[in-house]
Amino acid sequence: MEKQRLKTGSLSRRDFLKVSGITLTVPLVVGPRVLKVAGAEVKVFGPGKVPMTFTINGKTYRAELEPRVTLLDALRNEFDLTGAKRVCDRGTCGACTVLLDGKPVYACSVLAIEAQGKAITTVEGLMQDGKLHPIQQAFIENDALQCGFCTPGFVVACKALLDRIPNPTPEDLVVGLGGNLCRCGTYVGIRAAIAQAARMQRGG
């Protein structure tokens, strides 16, 4: 299993941590070094900053970042896209939810370096041509937010849910949003909002 993953060239977070111990003895360089791990060649970046390129909301962004920087910190600190929030910082609350190639992920638990080459969509990218996404419109109309801190994460998670299940049942809603927390207790409003957005998207 481990070998297979290495052969396909994708580097999981655990693999990265495993090899990063080796790289500590390597002098500071920019750009990858190639190391042999378990018989396979692995590109190793860092420590120190490495150039990275991202596609965020359809635009290209470049930055020099340490490989340990999470996608969330890169978005917030480097590109001033502060919609995604750093709340639990360990994959529990969903306030940092963004889409990677359309799939919702916790940006606090994805390394920025791994998000290269993928289409990153943040809450800032949901408005099209100055028009709110139906889920944003529905959040406003159903008062599905109070303090608003979890809202960007919920909005993105709801969009992903509707993209996957255009006609969600009440059970789909409850389970589909189980990865996001709201302390203002707006869950009732969020359920109503997502039901309305589903109707709007169906043209109802």
Add this chain to the structure above:
Amino acid sequence: MAFEIIGKPLPKIDALPKCTGETRYADDLQLPRMLYAKILRSPHAHARIRRIEVSRARALPGVHAVLTGCDLPTRFGILPVSQDEEALCVEKVRFVGDPVAAVAATDEWIAEEALRLIEVEYEPLPALLTLEEALRESSVRIHDYGDGPNIHKMVSLEFGDVEEGFAQADYVREDIFFYAGSTHLPLEQHAAVAHYGPDGKLTLWSSTQTPHYVHRALAKVLGLPPSHIRVIATPVGGGFGGKSEPFSHEIVVAKLAMLTGRPVKITLTREEVFYVHRGRHPVLMWIRTGVRRDGTITAMHVRSFLDGGAYGSYGVATTYYTGALQTVTYKIPRYKFEGVRVFTNKPPCGPKRGHGTPQPRFALEVHLDKIAEDLGLDPVEMRRRQIVEAPSLTVNWLRISSCGLRACIDRVVEASGFREKFRRLPFGQGVGFACSAYLSGAGLPIYWNDMPHSGVHIKIDRGGGVTVFCGSTDIGQGSDSILAYIVAEVLGILPQDIRVVTADTDLTPVDLGSYSSRVTVMTGNAAVEAAEKLRRLLFRAAAERLDVPEEQLMARARRIFDRADPQRGLDFAEAAQLAEARFGTLGAVGSYKPPQSPRRYKGAGVGPSPSYSYSACVVQVDVDPETGFVRVEKVWIAHDVGRAINPRLVEGQIHGSVYMGLGEALMEEQTFRSRLGLHKAPSMLDYKSPTPLEMPEVECFLIEAEDPNGPFGAKEAGQGPLLPIPPAVANAVYDAVGVRIDELPITPEKVLRGLNDKARGGSGRVGPKSIPSLAWPEPIRVEPPPEWRDVPTRSS
């Protein structure tokens, strides 16, 4: 009169930027040359600081400043009587997490590394981690002030002769309850950014519910003139009471900005928030009530024991709050309250949604349920028969100006089918009922003075734009929107024509803050006053131009027109220009101060309010007798809000209160490792709180018993609806499986313990069995208002 804006389910004025990610919270701010701060916290629950060595931290490249306690020795605290905190501890640490040193560096990683280079030598002291320990070990002192060894505050009040009241009772019952401490767990961690300019002026942006009190504390500790300090509350990403006092990190970040001459930001980690919290006090309670055969209360005596944690915070007020509001729901003719708050070596507790009242409300409503059962009475009817009158004074001199509780009860009982379900559902299913009351704003300010509690300033520009300035802080409850709705209603314009500028001590008149459910009533009244002053000017100018008597004019839909002939009128902007030409620059202020309490006595500062809101709820549960797991199926809740300025926002507050009440009833608890005082679950994964999976269906009913003191009759909605939830859940669990869990949270483990006890022939009760014996002071005896002096006797 029909309203144009009031009562409509309009969207909040700040909803759009919150949905697009544009809203900038404190941690979203970035200033040029900004540094990042981190705080070193005590690993000991109780220790003396022998020595702090910071030279290695200071020498680390990227570090710009290091602070220790001697740099900020002036003590502070939210209450004038409990100025017991230091921004960084000077001699002693009193809980794991107490701040000891701070660093400003070019990034968070360097700041963290610098913290690791600070050497602190501690002399550990015995840690007192429970209320009982703190009362017993009087040789160890956490603080050198208070009403006794480790006793922060002790109060005793008696209204009327309770013993005489008990003598008149046919039945007297005593119960003991425990309500666990919990934390607010706002999604947004506390965060602040400070900037100190070459002009010697300090600006602090902070996620705070109370910029006014932060302003005071900064001036005191930093030794700066208040006029040189500007505090701006950024949009608050969840407060619930947890950001309603000055915090160490706010002072530290300001001092670091002053030392470095660069902007400095601090954002607490999630783990730090669990330690810093100021959440719900764990409270042990004893309650004794005398009733007549029909359930009529003749006397009540309540004792509460608050585990306060390491510092004062709002604790004196909290202590009084555990005793003050029992009387505003049911007629209690004689009442005695004794309360004590104890210091322990744990994170300090303070105000959380309901501030000191959910705990005794849980005790009272479960206790009444037991009394009803003992006497074979209907628990709803027993309560319904003795609801307070409006207007009236309670036995402890609280003025009830309106009360819609009877309607609340009727709505939820009918909608839920309570009477058909109570004691009739199959084993494992049950319904529970409870009522409650809460205040709409504290009647007295924290610093006693004669100034207004809320100020509003409105200006009108020549284009017809209106700007409302107010010190209030929107913490998600929608207070900015409420200001816009109210001003729009009075001036006859639309909320979107209004810009609301709030929570900036340089720009906005003082509002004391978003606490005690005070904002709608107090800022609302101030806004009405200011807007009406401006409307008078507009009407006077318009009346001259239109040649219509002023009193015949009306403002609606951006026009000012003749009520009798609506065609005859002016655009709002045109009227504004006429008025400016006639009277000069257009601006007006309004202010609000609550009505004075009818009686002063020591302790009378806590409890009075312009009005009280009322709630009643029915909760239906499904209890699995195999696992003890409680699933809440549905909640029916009615809330007397006086008038809903915006019913959708009121419902949102009710949903949020239900959510938080369910968390406290079933899962939430701040737990600490014995001896060490380490938090057992300082993360969002380990600290259990309800997710979308646990949130049941909620049916809300708004009762509008218009209150004479509220703007358009409005009362509070943000906290009161939490209160009946925990007792209703407990009563429902009893209805379902016949066990009394007198100790929150009602975890599966406790339910199973109760069921096992019952199977072995026990009562099935789970809960505390005794209270500490204390030498209570002689009560302050307060003569009740005249209507309570001649209490009906047994024979009447």
